[in-house]
Structures are given as C-alpha cells and as structure tokens.
Amino acid sequence: MKIGFIGAGNMGRAIIDGWLKMKAVAPADIYVHSAHASSYEPYAKVNGLNAMESNLAVANAADVVVLAIKPNIALDTLKAVQPALTAGKWVITMVSGLSLADYATVAPDVPVLRIMPNVNVAIGAGMTALIGNAALSADQYAAGKKLFDAIGETSEVAEKDFSTFSALAGSSPAYVYFFIDAMARAGVKHGLSKAAATKIAAQATLGSAEMVLKSDKIPFDLIDQVSSPGGTTVAGLLAMEEAGFMTSVVKGIDATIAKELGE
Ligand SMILES: NC(=O)C1=CN([C@@H]2O[C@H](COP(=O)(O)OP(=O)(O)OC[C@H]3O[C@@H](n4cnc5c(N)ncnc54)[C@H](O)[C@@H]3O)[C@@H](O)[C@H]2O)C=CC1
Ligand SMILES: O=C(O)[C@@H]1CCC=N1
Structure with missing residues (x-):
C-alpha cells in the first residue's frame, strides 16, 4: 500500500x-x-x-x-x-x-x-x-x-467524543511533559542537575502510568498506597491541592476542548 x-x-x-x-x-x-x-x-x-x-x-x-x-x-x-x-x-x-x-x-x-x-x-x-x-x-x-x-x-x-479524546490524548503529551518539567525544576531547586532530575521524574511518571494500566486499582487507591500515615507524600499532595492541582488540570482540558470546538 x-x-x-x-x-x-x-x-x-x-x-x-x-x-x-x-x-x-x-x-x-x-x-x-x-x-x-x-x-x-x-x-x-x-x-x-x-x-x-x-x-x-x-x-x-x-x-x-x-x-x-x-x-x-x-x-x-x-x-x-x-x-x-x-x-x-x-x-x-x-x-x-x-x-x-x-x-x-x-x-x-x-x-x-x-x-x-x-x-x-x-x-x-x-x-x-x-x-x-x-x-x-x-x-x-x-x-x-x-x-x-x-x-x-x-x-x-464516536465523533461526538473526538474533542475530548483530542484533549486527553492528542494534546496531553504536552501537559505530561509540562508536569515532568515542573517536577524536574523542583529537583533543580533542591540541588539536582536538570538532566538527572528530568530522568528521575520521567521514569517515575512512566512507571506510574504503567501501574495505572496494569493494576486493578483506581488511581485514588494507588495514591493511598503511596501515602504513609503522617508521612511525606500526603503533605505534598495537600500542598499541591491547596495550589489547585486538580482544578488546574480540569481547566486545562476544558480550555483544550473549547478551542477544538471553536468556542
Ligand atoms: N502536533 C500534534 O501533536 C498533533 C497534531 N494534530 C493535527 O495534525 C495537523 C498538523 O499539525 P502539526 O504537524 O503539529 O503542524 P506543523 O505546522 O508541524 O505541520 C504542518 C505541515 O503542513 C505543511 N503545509 C503547510 N501548507 C501546506 C500546503 N498548502 N500543502 C502541503 N503542506 C502544507 C507544512 O509545511 C508542515 O509540514 C493539524 O491539523 C493538527 O490538528 C493532531 C494530533 C496531534
Ligand atoms: O495543538 C493542536 O492543535 C494539535 C491538536 C492535538 C495536538 N496538537
């Protein structure tokens, strides 16, 4: 062909x-x-x-x-x-x-x-x-x-879902790269080289995505598995949410869909 x-x-x-x-x-x-x-x-x-x-x-x-x-x-x-x-x-x-x-x-x-x-x-x-x-x-x-x-x-x-798919899969690599870069920048802030921090953040993101795909648990249950009581992870999660992490992601997807629909 x-x-x-x-x-x-x-x-x-x-x-x-x-x-x-x-x-x-x-x-x-x-x-x-x-x-x-x-x-x-x-x-x-x-x-x-x-x-x-x-x-x-x-x-x-x-x-x-x-x-x-x-x-x-x-x-x-x-x-x-x-x-x-x-x-x-x-x-x-x-x-x-x-x-x-x-x-x-x-x-x-x-x-x-x-x-x-x-x-x-x-x-x-x-x-x-x-x-x-x-x-x-x-x-x-x-x-x-x-x-x-x-x-x-x-x-x-279905065609009615193409714009949502486009945001979640077509555009989302940019958003995931953004997330990885943000994590890596935080690593640099704390003294790692950008190259080392990017590799660490990317590998952790890759493994986490594979875990979501392979595990029978939903992401929220996996979050709980990482969050030790009184530990470091829950402290980080709460600080991220205070800064509007979930709202920021949903707003980004909404804006992507609106643009595709010409709104
Ligand atoms: N970049 C991405 O991640 C994705 C892009 N798309 C879609 O793919 C399409 C292309 O996007 P990109 O590759 O990102 O854009 P781009 O700007 O990188 O590539 C556009 C190409 O069209 C060529 N071109 C411009 N006028 C032309 C003409 N009259 N005749 C023939 N070729 C012409 C340009 O020389 C260039 O090679 C868009 O419709 C976009 O919505 C879809 C999914 C993901
Ligand atoms: O940014 C864009 O318009 C294209 C569509 C999906 C990903 N890139």
Whole structure:
C-alpha cells in the first residue's frame, strides 16, 4: 500500500518515524509533499522516502492520502487533490476540529478515516482514535487500524467524543511533559542537575502510568498506597491541592476542548 503525506510537520513526521522504527511501512512506499522543499526534501532523502513536487503528485502516486496539515487549509487542499482520488483510493485525516461531515462538503464520495493520534506514535507508544465515514469499507478501516496499532494503541471513538479524546490524548503529551518539567525544576531547586532530575521524574511518571494500566486499582487507591500515615507524600499532595492541582488540570482540558470546538 502506497501512503502519501500532504504535510510533513511535527505530527506527519511522528507517524512516519513510528512506522519506520516499527518497520510497519517500507520507506519506498511513503510519498511526501509539504510547504517547504528545504525541509521535506532532506527529511525524505535521509529516510529513503519519495519527495514529491506537489500535493497532486502525492495524491496521484498514493493509494491512501494522509492529511497532516493545519485545519485552516485542509478542506481547500482536499478539494484541490480530489480529482486524483479515483476509485479505491481513500484518505486518512488527523486534522483537529474538522468532522466527517465537513469533509463531505468538498469530497462527498471519498472514503475518509478520521483519526486523532498523538506524537508518542514516533516511539511506538501512541494513542490514536479512529472513526470512518460511510464510504470507508471495512477493509480500509481495518488497514488503517493496523497502521496505527503498529505504533501504539487505537480506539474507535464516536465523533461526538473526538474533542475530548483530542484533549486527553492528542494534546496531553504536552501537559505530561509540562508536569515532568515542573517536577524536574523542583529537583533543580533542591540541588539536582536538570538532566538527572528530568530522568528521575520521567521514569517515575512512566512507571506510574504503567501501574495505572496494569493494576486493578483506581488511581485514588494507588495514591493511598503511596501515602504513609503522617508521612511525606500526603503533605505534598495537600500542598499541591491547596495550589489547585486538580482544578488546574480540569481547566486545562476544558480550555483544550473549547478551542477544538471553536468556542
Ligand atoms: N502536533 C500534534 O501533536 C498533533 C497534531 N494534530 C493535527 O495534525 C495537523 C498538523 O499539525 P502539526 O504537524 O503539529 O503542524 P506543523 O505546522 O508541524 O505541520 C504542518 C505541515 O503542513 C505543511 N503545509 C503547510 N501548507 C501546506 C500546503 N498548502 N500543502 C502541503 N503542506 C502544507 C507544512 O509545511 C508542515 O509540514 C493539524 O491539523 C493538527 O490538528 C493532531 C494530533 C496531534
Ligand atoms: O495543538 C493542536 O492543535 C494539535 C491538536 C492535538 C495536538 N496538537
């Protein structure tokens, strides 16, 4: 299956890097075009991908066209390449805030798989939502799911929940990195080097996430397990909550969802 990328920025490259790392797609089967030849051509060359001179050339070459561009240009771009989307070809789009109904306004008969990935696909640890339109066949959906199962977890998500998923998985790597950086900064305040503090904070975060996934306990029970009576952890938890930790996280997620919904 030949896969063509329209746009090869942060998210497009994270997906390509993940596929190459996991050997899920051969580099020769990937075609890319984006706005700046000085950026995508060297990226394509170093990874053995096909650099194409236009979006239309990508759509002509590929069996599946991946939209990895910003929301404001996505519909016009799809409209422009639509003549190349002949029978059997389909589209994967990761564009936030655009629904399957939005794509139908410019390309009503084109099979579309709407996804919401996150950047952790680059290391095979992504979390990707999937939903197909009516024109997408079961085989095309299965092929799309297989591509993203290769670089992390996938979940079929109703479109009404995409904006919430986008906040909790698409944007949340930034929030978790923020949390790790904040912990590391506290470590620096107390005399550790930034590099050592970041590694300690990241490993503790990784292990805690694995524990939540593998344990049969809910996070609040796990919190209690760490908090010795009269101990250090409960003192820290209460100070964090006094500063509004939970409210701050919920407000951040609310703002993310509101932005995606254009509110
Ligand atoms: N960055 C992330 O973590 C995530 C991003 N997304 C979605 O992925 C999409 C891309 O986001 P990023 O990669 O972060 O943005 P980016 O700014 O890093 O990349 C955008 C790419 O589009 C290219 N481009 C601009 N105009 C073009 C045109 N007319 N034709 C072809 N290519 C063009 C740029 O050269 C660049 O390669 C957005 O719609 C975003 O909502 C979804 C999930 C996570
Ligand atoms: O910040 C953004 O708009 C995109 C969507 C999800 C993650 N990054």
